[in-house]
Amino acid sequence: MESNIIQNMDFNVNGNRLWNDLMALGKIGSGEDRGVTRTSFDQDDIKARKFLLNLLEQADLDPYMDEAGNIFGQIYGKNPEMPAILIGSHIDTVNSGGRFDGAMGVLMGVEVLRTMKEKGIKPDRTVKVVSFTDEEGARFDYAFVGSTALSGTIGAEKLKKDLASAVDGNGISYLEAMKSASLEGGYFSRINPDLLEQAQLRKNELKAYIEVHIEQGKVLESKNLGVGIVSGISGGEWAEVTISGEAGHAGTIGMAERKDALTAVGECLLAIEKIARESNGSVATVGKLDVKPGSGNVIPGRVDFTIDVRDISDKRRENTITKIYDSIREIAANRGLSCVIRPVQSVSSVMSSSMVIEAIQAALQEIDYPIHELPSGAAHDAMVMGELTEIGMIFVRSRDGISHHPEEWSSFEDVALGCEVLYRTTVRLL
Ligand SMILES: [Zn+2]
Known part of the structure; x- marks a missing residue:
C-alpha cells in the first residue's frame, strides 16, 4: 500500500539526488570488511567534511564551520532577527558502522535547503543545516561534542577540560586532534578548541531543531511503516x-x-x-x-x-x-x-516539542501517510539540543533494526519519504 502512495506522490525533494549523495558519502571511510569508519577528525572524517562543504558550496548554501568544527549551510531569512530553524545530524560513525546513521539526516537537511532554493522560497527566518562534530564518541570515548558546544549544556570551560583529558588509542588528545584539523585551512581554520564559547548559541537564536535519523530498531518495520514521529528520547x-x-x-x-x-x-x-x-x-x-x-x-x-x-x-x-x-x-x-x-x-529524557510534532503530523497528513509515534531508545544530538530549543525527530525504518554495522540499511523509498516529510515539516515551521 505504501509503495502506491509513494509512486503517486508528487515529491518536492529530489530522492535520486539525495540517494546519490548518501551513497557517495558512504564510500568515504569504507573498506571491504569494515563498513564505514569515520571517527572524529581522522583522515576520513576530514574527507567527509570536505565532501559536505563542497556539496553546500555547489548548492550555494553559504557554508561555514564554527569553533567546534560543526559544519553549517544556510538560507538567510528576510528577517535575520527571527529565531532560525536548524536541521541536522552527524557524519561521524562508529568503528565499522553503516552509511545511514547520521549521514542520512545531514544530507536530508542539505536536500531540503537545496529544494527550497530551487523553488525560490525566500523564508522570513533563516533556515540552516548542521553536521555536528562527533556524535558517536568512537575515537575519544567522548560523544556529542558539537551539539554540546552549540547548546552550552555543560558550559564551554567544562567542555574544554573534558576535551583536554579525552585521548584516543594513540594518546592523541581531543584538543590536539582539533588543532591539527584546523591546519587544513579554509573553512577548517576556524576550528579552535580554545574558543569553544564562541560556538554556543543563545536561546533566542533558534525556533526549533529537527533531526531525521534511522530508527535503529524494529518498530516501524513491524508496523510496515517507512517513517514515524519520535515522541521523546530516553x-x-x-x-x-x-x-x-x-x-x-x-x-x-x-x-x-x-x-x-x-x-x-x-x-x-x-x-x-x-x-x-x-x-x-x-x-x-x-x-x-x-x-x-x-x-x-x-x-x-x-x-x-x-x-x-x-x-x-x-x-x-x-x-x-x-x-x-x-x-x-x-x-x-x-x-x-x-x-x-x-x-x-x-x-534526563527529552520530550519532543508539541509544536514540531504537530508540524510533522500535518506534513504526514498532506501526503496521506499513517501517523505513528514512537520513543527513541538511542541517544541523539537532538537530546542535547533539547536543552537549548524545541526539538523534534523523524525516524526512518531500519532494515531488521540493524545499525552501527556495515549491514545497516534503509530503502530508497523510505529515505525519499523521510526527506519529503522533513521538507514539508520545515516549510510549515518557517
Ligand atoms: Zn546517529
Missing part, C-alpha cells in the same frame, strides 16, 4: 561496579570457603535482567566485564562491570536503578563480598 544512567572477594587456588579451596566475585556477578546479572523486565519500560545492559586475575585455575577475586539503564520515563528509570543498586549490594553482602557502585553519567 534518558540514561551509566555506572561502574566493582565486586571484591578473594582470589584463591581453584583446586585447594572448598566451595563453602570461597569468596568468588564472578559467581556473585552472575547472580547480579540475572537480578538486573529481572528488575528491568519487571519495570515494564526500562532496559538494562551489562556490556563489559573485567575478571581478575582472569586465570582458568584461580577463583576470581575481583570483577568490574558496567551498567547501562535507559528509559523514556525518568521516574521509572530512577526506580529501576535504585532497585538494581539495592539488589547488587544485597547479593554481595549475602556472599560476604564487598561492592562499590560508581554512577558515571546520568542524562
Whole structure:
C-alpha cells in the first residue's frame, strides 16, 4: 500500500539526488570488511567534511564551520532577527558502522535547503543545516561534542577540560586532534578548541531543531511503516561496579570457603535482567566485564562491570536503578563480598516539542501517510539540543533494526519519504 502512495506522490525533494549523495558519502571511510569508519577528525572524517562543504558550496548554501568544527549551510531569512530553524545530524560513525546513521539526516537537511532554493522560497527566518562534530564518541570515548558546544549544556570551560583529558588509542588528545584539523585551512581554520564559547548559541537564536535519523530498531518495520514521529528520547544512567572477594587456588579451596566475585556477578546479572523486565519500560545492559586475575585455575577475586539503564520515563528509570543498586549490594553482602557502585553519567529524557510534532503530523497528513509515534531508545544530538530549543525527530525504518554495522540499511523509498516529510515539516515551521 505504501509503495502506491509513494509512486503517486508528487515529491518536492529530489530522492535520486539525495540517494546519490548518501551513497557517495558512504564510500568515504569504507573498506571491504569494515563498513564505514569515520571517527572524529581522522583522515576520513576530514574527507567527509570536505565532501559536505563542497556539496553546500555547489548548492550555494553559504557554508561555514564554527569553533567546534560543526559544519553549517544556510538560507538567510528576510528577517535575520527571527529565531532560525536548524536541521541536522552527524557524519561521524562508529568503528565499522553503516552509511545511514547520521549521514542520512545531514544530507536530508542539505536536500531540503537545496529544494527550497530551487523553488525560490525566500523564508522570513533563516533556515540552516548542521553536521555536528562527533556524535558517536568512537575515537575519544567522548560523544556529542558539537551539539554540546552549540547548546552550552555543560558550559564551554567544562567542555574544554573534558576535551583536554579525552585521548584516543594513540594518546592523541581531543584538543590536539582539533588543532591539527584546523591546519587544513579554509573553512577548517576556524576550528579552535580554545574558543569553544564562541560556538554556543543563545536561546533566542533558534525556533526549533529537527533531526531525521534511522530508527535503529524494529518498530516501524513491524508496523510496515517507512517513517514515524519520535515522541521523546530516553534518558540514561551509566555506572561502574566493582565486586571484591578473594582470589584463591581453584583446586585447594572448598566451595563453602570461597569468596568468588564472578559467581556473585552472575547472580547480579540475572537480578538486573529481572528488575528491568519487571519495570515494564526500562532496559538494562551489562556490556563489559573485567575478571581478575582472569586465570582458568584461580577463583576470581575481583570483577568490574558496567551498567547501562535507559528509559523514556525518568521516574521509572530512577526506580529501576535504585532497585538494581539495592539488589547488587544485597547479593554481595549475602556472599560476604564487598561492592562499590560508581554512577558515571546520568542524562534526563527529552520530550519532543508539541509544536514540531504537530508540524510533522500535518506534513504526514498532506501526503496521506499513517501517523505513528514512537520513543527513541538511542541517544541523539537532538537530546542535547533539547536543552537549548524545541526539538523534534523523524525516524526512518531500519532494515531488521540493524545499525552501527556495515549491514545497516534503509530503502530508497523510505529515505525519499523521510526527506519529503522533513521538507514539508520545515516549510510549515518557517
Ligand atoms: Zn546517529
